[in-house]
Amino acid sequence: xxxxxxxxxxxxxxxxxxxxxxxxxxxxxxxxxxxxxxxxxxxxxxxxxxxxxxxxxxxxxxxxxxxxxxxxxxxxxxxxxxxxxxxxxxxxxxxxxxxxxxxxxxxxxxxxxxxxxxxxxxxxxxxxxxx
Ligand SMILES: [Zn+2]
Numbered sequence: 001x002x003x004x005x006x007x008x009x010x011x012x013x014x015x016x017x018x019x020x021x022x023x024x025x026x027x028x029x030x031x032x033x034x035x036x037x038x039x040x041x042x043x044x045x046x047x048x049x050x051x052x053x054x055x056x057x058x059x060x061x062x063x064x065x066x067x068x069x070x071x072x073x074x075x076x077x078x079x080x081x082x083x084x085x086x087x088x089x090x091x092x093x094x095x096x097x098x099x100x101x102x103x104x105x106x107x108x109x110x111x112x113x114x115x116x117x118x119x120x121x122x123x124x125x126x127x128x129x130x131x
Contacts, residue, residue: 025033072079
């Protein structure tokens with residue numbers, strides 16, 4: 001007599017055990033509980049996780065911007081530090097932005113440069129006289 005489903009049913013009833021160190025938790029996949037599986041997944045797919053974050057941001061842009069604003073307001077020191085680090089890491093981009101701004105605001109840029117030059121000159125002079 002055949003029991004076509006018996007093997008399948010038996011397999012379904014055998015509980016899988018976590019080998020991640022949390023035997024009391026529910027088994028999710030590959031011998032791991034939910035938390036450990038998520039951690040392993042993130043570690044194994046960092047690019048995919050980042051892409052998920054990006055697509056969430058694109059779908060919730062206003063919310064993401066509001067969050068960033070609130071974070072900056074609450075942590076101005078850290079935000080400034082991040083800004084500096086970002087500028088250092090994207091120097092070419094920052095310079096290209098500066099160039100295109102100068103091209104669009106040539107007179108203003110020249111006035112700024114003159115002011116910088118005058119200030120520098122004054123600082124240099126006072127340095128040499130105070131020596
Ligand atoms: Zn675990």
